[in-house]
Amino acid sequence: MNTRILVPYFLVLIFGFSVISCDSTYNEVGSDIVGDTSFEFGTPKNDFGVIAYNQGLGPIDSKNLPVNALGIYESPVFGTTKANFATQVQLAVTNPTFDAALSPEIDSVYLTIPYFSTKTAVDQDGVGTYKLDSIYGSDDAFFDLKVYESGYYIRDTDPTSTTQSAQSYYTNQNADFDAVKVGELLNDSPADNQNTAFFFSNSEYNELTTSVDGVESLTRKAPAMRLKLNNDFFKRKIFDDVNGNLLNNNIFKNYFRGLYFKVDQAGSPSGNLALLNFKGGSITISYKQYASAPDDDPNTPLPEKVQKSIVLNLTGNSVSLLEQINYTAPSTGNSTQGDAKLFLKGGAEGSMAVVKLFTNGELAVLRDKYQQNKLIVNDASLTFYIDNSTMSSAYEPNRIYLYDIKNKRPLIDYYTDQYSNSLKPKYSKNVHGGIISKQSDGRGTKYKIRITNHIRNLIKYADSTNVELGLVVTENIGVVSNKRLKNSFIIGTQTVSETPTMSAVNMLGTVLFGSTTPSSPNEDKKLKLTIYYTEPK
DSSP: OOSOOOOOOOBOOOTTSOTTOSOOOOBOOOSSSSSSBOSSOSEEEOOOOEEEEEEEOOSBBOBTOSSEEEEEEEETTTEEEEEEEEEOOEESSSSOOOOGGGOOEEEEEEEEEEOOEEEEEEOTTSOEEEEESSEEEOTTOOEEEEEEEOOOOOOSBOTTOTTOOBOOOBTTOHHHHHHTOOSSBSOOOSSGGGTTTBOOOOSOEEEEEEOTTSOEEEEEEOOEEEEEOOHHHHIIIIISOOTTTTSOHHHHHHHSOOEEEEEEEOSSSOOEEEEEOGGGOEEEEEEEEESSOOOSOTTSOOOOEEEEEEEEESOSOEEEEEEEESOOOOOBOOTTTOOSEEEEEOSTTOEEEEEEEOTTSHHHHHHHHHHTTOOEEEEEEEEEEBOHHHHTTOOOOSBEEEEETTTTEEOHHHHHOOOOOSSOGGGOSTTTEEEEEEOTTSOEEEEEEEOHHHHHHHHHOTTOOOOOEEEEEOSOTTOOOEEEEEEEEEETTEEEEEEEHHHHHOOOEEEEEOSSOOOTTOGGGSOEEEEEEEOOO
C-alpha cells in the first residue's frame, strides 16, 4: 500500500462477546472510507482469485527475543525441537567488595527463572495450586538439563560493520556455543530433578529470607525453575582474586560470559518445552561473614556472623539456540498456482505462507464500481481451514498473523482494531482476528482474519499496490517487530530479509488447506477471500 491511507476514528463494541472469539463484529465511525460498517451484511462473495504458497525461512536472528524456549518437544507433524539457550549475566550491584578478614563463606547459590502461571486455588494451609502456561509436551515428561558457564562472548555490535549495526546470532548456532562451553557442570545437585530428570513443576517453592536483625522467614513463591548451582565455582568466580573484573558490567560480561543451557533427551516420553522469561531470572549467592574481623586472642569470642547476598541478573544479550530433528521445512512453493497445503511453523526450520489477492483481475472491476458509486464494502476476511487429519494430536498455535511483506508491517486492520485484553493479551485485537476456532473436542477448525480496511483501501486508491501478504504463526499479536533472516529470498521482485519476531518465538506449527482445490471430502475447505458488499441502486 502507498502512504496515502487515512486511519479512521472508530468505536469498538465489546459488550456481550467472549474475549477469545475471533468472529466478533464492530462498528466503524468516520468518513473517507469505502462503506461505513464492517458487519457481515449485503451480498457475500468468496470466489475471488487467491493464491497461497509455502516459503521456508531458514535460520532466524534469535538474539534478545522477548521470551525464549527451553526443552524438547516432539511433534507428530514437525519432528523434534530441541531448544537450548545462552544468556549473559550482570551484577545487580557493581563493584562489590569482600574482606578476607571477615571470612565470607557461601551458603548456597540458586538460579531462579519464573514460569508463566496462574494461581487457580489456595488450600486451608495457604498453599497455592497453579496452572502453568506455554508448556508443550506430556505432563510427566522430563529431560536432561545441563547448565554451564558460557565461553561465547555475545557482542552488542558487528565489528565488521562500518555503521555499528547490531550483531546477529541465529537459531542454528548451537554448535558454536556448545563447542566453547566451560566444562564444569553448574547444576550438579544430587537431586536428579535438578538436572538429569528435570521437569517443569507447577508447585510453589519456599524462599528463606533473613531480616536485618537476623530473623529467618519462609515465603511462598509462584512456580519457577529453581536450580541449586555449584558453590565452589561462584567462590572462585566472584569472591576470589578477580583483578577488577567486578568493577562494572561491561568488564564483568567479558570476564563471566554468562550461562549456556543445554538440553538432551532422557527417558520416554522424551521431554517437554516451555517458553520462559529468562530476563526475569536471577542468580542469588547467599553467604555469611563475620560482622567484624576476629582478633588474634583465643580467649575473645568470635564475632557474630551476618547474612549477605549478591544477585546476578539474567539480563544482557541472549540467544535462542534451536535444533530441529526429523523435519525439513518446505523451501519454495508454487507461486503461480498456489499449494494445496500450507505449512506454517515457528522456531527452527520455520516456514510461512505467501498470500496474493485478486489474482484473476477482479480488483480493476471493483475499483471501477467504486468510482461509479456502485460499491460499498461492508466486511472482508480470509478464512484458513486446518487440515485436522495431518495435524492429528499435535499442539496447535493459538494464533496466526498476516502482514505486508514489502513494508514489513501489519495491515491497516491491525491498527484500527483497538480491542485489548490486559488479562489475556494474546487475545487482543480479536476483531482483526487470526485466533484459532475450536470444535467441542478442543481441536482447531480454522483461523479467520478480517482485512476489511485493507480491501477498502485497495479498492479506493487506484494507484495503491496490491502487495503480497505473509502469513506466520505468532506467540503474541502485540509484538510486530521483525528479525533478520540468515538467508534472504525473493518473492516476486521483492527481496525478503526479515520475518516477524514472534514467529521465531513460537515453536509450534499448523497445516492449513491452501488455495488449490483440496480432494474430497475437503473441497469446501479451500482458502477463501470473502467480501460482503452492497451495490447502491
